[in-house]
Amino acid sequence: MRLLLVEDDATLGTQLQLSLKKAGFAVDLSSDGVDAETLGEIEPYDLVVLDLGLPMKSGLEVLGNWRKRGNQVPVLILTARGSWQEKVEGFKAGADDYVSKPFQIDELLARINAILKRSTASIAGSITFKNITLDEDSQELILKNGIRHNLTGTEFRLLRYFMLHPKQLLSKSKLTEHVYEYDEDKDSNVIEVYVNRLRQIIGANLIKTRRGQGYIFGSND
C-alpha cells in the first residue's frame, strides 16, 4: 500500500513518515498544497493523509479539486483540535475520516487501516485469505500449520496488496506503483523476484501468472 502524507510541519511530517513506514506502508511526503495536488493526480495512491493548514493551497481546496475531477482516493484529514468547523468542511469536501491534532500514531494507524479495509473482509490487525494470515503488527505471515514467516518490507507490502485485491488481474507496473515510493528505483522486473519468493512460502498456486498481463492472487481457475 502506498500513501501520500501531506504535512508542512517538517518535524511532524518526518516523524509520521517514519512511523507509517514502520507500519509497512510506502510513504511519499509532501509539504505544500500545490505539490500535493499534483502528486495526488499523477500517482496512484491507496490513501492520502492530508493536513488542512498548508502553504500555497489549503488542504480543503486540494481535496475539493481532486473530487471535482473525479479522483476518489481515500482521504483522511488532520484537523485542529476542537475545530468542528474543519471536520464539517472536510467531510463536505469529500474526506473519508479525520484525526484531530495532537493525536497518537496508533489512532492514526487504526483509522488508516479501517479505511483501507472497508471493502474487504478482515479483522483488526490481520488479513486472512483461505489458509494464510498476514499479521500487520509483527509483519509476519502465519500459515495454516501455525508456522510464522518473517517477511521483508517489500514482501509484506506486496503480499498485503495481493491479499486486499484478491481475484483481480494486477499488472507488474501496477504492483510496482503500489509497493514502492516515488523516489525509489521502480524496476518492475524486481516484482517477479518477489512474487517467486512469496510463492515459495505460500505455495505456487495462490499467485497465478497471466503471461504478458500480470498476476492474479487467490483465483480458483
Ligand code: CA
Ligand atoms: Ca499545517
